[in-house]
Amino acid sequence: MPYLTSAVLGAALCCFAFLGLRARFGGGSLDDYVTARNSQTASTLGLSFLASGMGAWILFAPPEIGAFVGPVALLGYAFGSALPFIVLGLYGPKIRQALPEGRSIAEFAEACYGKNVRRFVAMVSVAYMGCFLAAELTAIGAITALLSDVPPAVVIIGVALTTLVYTVMGGLRASLATDRWQAWLLLALLLAVASVTLWRLPSMPSDAALPSLPIGSSLSVALTLVIAVTAANLFHQGYWQRVWAAQDDQSLGRGAWLGGGMTILVVMVIGGVGMMAAMSGVSLGEPPMPFFALLSDAPIWITLPSLVLAVTLVTSSVDTLQNGIASLWASGDRPDALTKARWLTVAIMVPVIVIALQGLSVLRLFLIADLLCAAIVVPVLLGLWQRMTPMAAIGGGLAGLVGAVLPGWLSQGSVSAGVIAATFPGSVPTLGPFVGALLLSTAVSMIIAGANKRRVLAR
Known part of the structure; x- marks a missing residue:
C-alpha cells in the first residue's frame, strides 16, 4: 500500500518540520544560529546526543557485527559509539574555559594553532560529515526499497528537503528541539520493532550458540571499532556545538553521560537482535542484513513502524550534520554571515543528494x-x-x-x-x-x- 506508507512517512516529516520551525531561534545572530549558547539542560543534551548520534546505520552495522563477530565486538562498537560524548563531557569544560566564545572544532584548532590548521581540520570534518550524510540518505533509500513499494528517491529527497527547511530557518535550536522528540520516538519505536522482530524468530535449534570469533580476533575487531568510531566522531561538528550549547559545565557532563549510556543500551539491544537472528538459523540475506531478514514478508502493521523508525533515525542525524557543516565554515559577525551560513547548508546538500540517489556503498x-x-x-x-x-x-x-x-x-x-x-x-x-x-x-x-x-x- 504505497499511498498509506507515503502518507504516514509524510506526516512524520511534517511533524518534525513543525517542531523545528516552532523552536527556531529569535536572536537573529550567527552565534545563536550555530551554538544556541548556554541554553540547554542536561536532559535535553542527553537526548540530543542520543538522537544526533543515532542513524539508519544502527539497523545495519550492530546487527551484522552481532551476527557474525559476536558479543565482544558488539560491546566494543557500543562503547565506541558512546565514547565521543564522554570525551567531550570530560574535556568540554576545559574547551569552554579556553574558548568561551567558540563555535566549532575548527575555531578551537585556530585558537590553538592558527588559520592553516583550522582549514585542514575543517576540511577533514566536512569530508567526514559529508560521508555520514550520504550514508544516511543512501540507507533510508535502501530501507524504503526493502520494506515498501514507495520509490526510494521520493523518501531520500523528502528527508533532505524537510530537514533543510527547519535547519536553514531555525539553526541549532531547531535541531535540538526535534532531537528531544525524536529521541523518545526512536526509543519507543525501537523497543516495539525489536520486540515484534524477535517475536517472529523461528524456534531456536537445539545446538544454537552465540556467534563468535576466536577471542583474539573479537578483541581486535572491538578495538578497531572503538578507535575508528571514536576518532571519527570527535570530528563530528554537531557534537562540538553542544559543548557551547550547554547551560554550564555540569549540564554538559551529565548530558554526555546520559547520552552515552543510552547509546550503549540502544546499540546492544539492536545488535542483540542480529545475534538472535544468526542463532535461529534464519537466512540473513545477500548481502547479509540480519535485522531486516526477520522482517521479510512481514505485514504492513510491522513494516510501517519500521519505516517510521528508519525515517526518525535518519532525520535526527541529518539535521545535526547539516547545521554542523554550516557552523564550520561560517564565521564573523557581519550582517551577511548568517545568510551565507544558510546558503552553505543548502549548497552542501546538492552533491550529497546526488550521491545518495546512486545507491552506492559508502562503507569503504x-x-x-x-x-x-x-x-x-x-x-x-x-x-x-x-x-x-x-x-x-x-x-x-x-x-x-x-x-x-x-x-x-x-x-x-x-x-x-x-x-x-x-x-x-x-x-x-x-x-x-x-x-x-x-x-x-x-x-x-x-x-x-x-x-x-x-x-x-x-x-
Whole structure:
C-alpha cells in the first residue's frame, strides 16, 4: 500500500518540520544560529546526543557485527559509539574555559594553532560529515526499497528537503528541539520493532550458540571499532556545538553521560537482535542484513513502524550534520554571515543528494574517513597543552598518515601495499592502520612539543 506508507512517512516529516520551525531561534545572530549558547539542560543534551548520534546505520552495522563477530565486538562498537560524548563531557569544560566564545572544532584548532590548521581540520570534518550524510540518505533509500513499494528517491529527497527547511530557518535550536522528540520516538519505536522482530524468530535449534570469533580476533575487531568510531566522531561538528550549547559545565557532563549510556543500551539491544537472528538459523540475506531478514514478508502493521523508525533515525542525524557543516565554515559577525551560513547548508546538500540517489556503498569511504580522523585527532585535542605548537600539530598529523600506511608497508614489503591496505580493500576494518595512525601521531606530536618552550593559547 504505497499511498498509506507515503502518507504516514509524510506526516512524520511534517511533524518534525513543525517542531523545528516552532523552536527556531529569535536572536537573529550567527552565534545563536550555530551554538544556541548556554541554553540547554542536561536532559535535553542527553537526548540530543542520543538522537544526533543515532542513524539508519544502527539497523545495519550492530546487527551484522552481532551476527557474525559476536558479543565482544558488539560491546566494543557500543562503547565506541558512546565514547565521543564522554570525551567531550570530560574535556568540554576545559574547551569552554579556553574558548568561551567558540563555535566549532575548527575555531578551537585556530585558537590553538592558527588559520592553516583550522582549514585542514575543517576540511577533514566536512569530508567526514559529508560521508555520514550520504550514508544516511543512501540507507533510508535502501530501507524504503526493502520494506515498501514507495520509490526510494521520493523518501531520500523528502528527508533532505524537510530537514533543510527547519535547519536553514531555525539553526541549532531547531535541531535540538526535534532531537528531544525524536529521541523518545526512536526509543519507543525501537523497543516495539525489536520486540515484534524477535517475536517472529523461528524456534531456536537445539545446538544454537552465540556467534563468535576466536577471542583474539573479537578483541581486535572491538578495538578497531572503538578507535575508528571514536576518532571519527570527535570530528563530528554537531557534537562540538553542544559543548557551547550547554547551560554550564555540569549540564554538559551529565548530558554526555546520559547520552552515552543510552547509546550503549540502544546499540546492544539492536545488535542483540542480529545475534538472535544468526542463532535461529534464519537466512540473513545477500548481502547479509540480519535485522531486516526477520522482517521479510512481514505485514504492513510491522513494516510501517519500521519505516517510521528508519525515517526518525535518519532525520535526527541529518539535521545535526547539516547545521554542523554550516557552523564550520561560517564565521564573523557581519550582517551577511548568517545568510551565507544558510546558503552553505543548502549548497552542501546538492552533491550529497546526488550521491545518495546512486545507491552506492559508502562503507569503504567511511573507513578511509575514519582513518584520516584517527591520524590527526590526538594532535588536535592536545591543543590545550601549552607546549603544543602548529609545527607539533602538523608534524603529528603527517606522522599519523605515515603510521596508517606503516603496518601494511612492513608486513607486505612495499609502500604501495601499505597504501592499499590503509584504504581497506573489501571494506573490512583492520586494526593495524588505526593503531599505527594513533601511536605515531601521538609520539611525534609530543616529541616536537616537548622540545619547545611553553606556549600561550591564543584568545
